[in-house]
Amino acid sequence: MTERGKKIEENIQTILKNNNPLIVPIKQPRFGNGEGKIEICDSVRAKDIYILSDVGNYSTTYPLPGGIVNHYSPDDHFRDIQRAIIAMRNHANKITVIMPLLYSSRQHRRKNRESLDCASALQELNSFYGVNSIITIDVHDTNITNALPLNSFENIYPTGLILKSFLKNELKNIDLNNLIIISPDTGAVERARFYSSVFKSPLGIFYKQRDYNVVGGKNEIISHDYAGPDVSGKDAIVVDDMISSGDSSIDVAEQLTNMGVKNIYFIITFPLFVNGITKFQEKYKEGKFTKLYTTNFTYIPEEYKNEPWIEIVDGNELLARIITTLNKNESIASLIDEKSEVASHVDEMRLLLRKK
DSSP states (O other): OHHHHHHHHHHHHHHHTOOOOOOOOEEOOBOTTSOBOOEEOSOOTTOEEEEEOOTTOTTOEEEEGGGEEEEOOHHHHHHHHHHHHHHHTTTSSEEEEEESSOTTTTOOSOSSSOOOHHHHHHHIIIIISOOOEEEEESOSOGGGGGGSTTSEEEEEOOHHHHHHHHHHHHTTTSOGGGEEEEESSGGGHHHHHHHHHHHTOOEEEEEEEEEEEEETTEEEEEEEEEESSOOTTOEEEEEEEEESSOHHHHHHHHHHHHTTOSOEEEEEEEEOOTTOSHHHHHHHHTTSOSEEEEESSSOOOGGGTTOTTEEEEOOHHHHHHHHHHHHTTOOOHHHHOOHHHHHHHHHHHHHHHHHO
């Protein structure tokens, strides 16, 4: 997070109109067997501390015995958050943890005899480590807020950020009056409904039929069944919080193409691409989708950033606004609920097209 931290620091300095240093220097030494620790290299006494962690950044490494280089997992990042809190506890005035990609967010509910990692991690940060507030971006399931019913947990949607970039780039290529919003599964319906509302466009939903025999750590998808209005001749926006393997996204794109959709745009907050991007490269060349809009709230390999089908929206300024607003003890309600602002922007773009 060093590079991102510096960019956010620059954004905050611009907002506050001063160049005071904001990043607390730390050291992260490792013992020969891989055990780690964190040292705080400056005073944090009576200060409000904001710990920013990208738990999805697997490019971070540390050495293990035998010359092995270990890449960070989300568990390693979460442990570093804990170490940082322990190192400064009882000195800082207030501690806020900002995890744009929430740790273990897909382990938000228990279906069987299994761990409940996300809920237990949030409770641990709050109850044991004394964290005052937790901030995340576009959480996988908003019901996770129930894990902290009496404490501050804020989920910020980057909708306005992404849509402004989308409209700026694609307004000339799409027909706002012949648009449909697609939810690739039932879990993304609320997100898709928001987009449907601001665009004043119909909503279509795909339902995943799964094989509940676990293969390779997951339940394989047997089919996607579509429910919704006719999509033939329309432009489509497929909305979801993350792409993992990308298999279901590709399947949805192929089905929509076969159903007669003209242009398909993905709007995805977290592009994990756990199996790489080869499938997306191939399907883009085949004309199965037009572009994928996403953010840099989690790590994206440098070689992915130059792909012609991916548009990365910078979220650093939003994170800077969140930190600055909270530090002034002001409300971030406008950052949480931006539906009216986004809808107004879409209407302005629609009016602009009519004038042309």
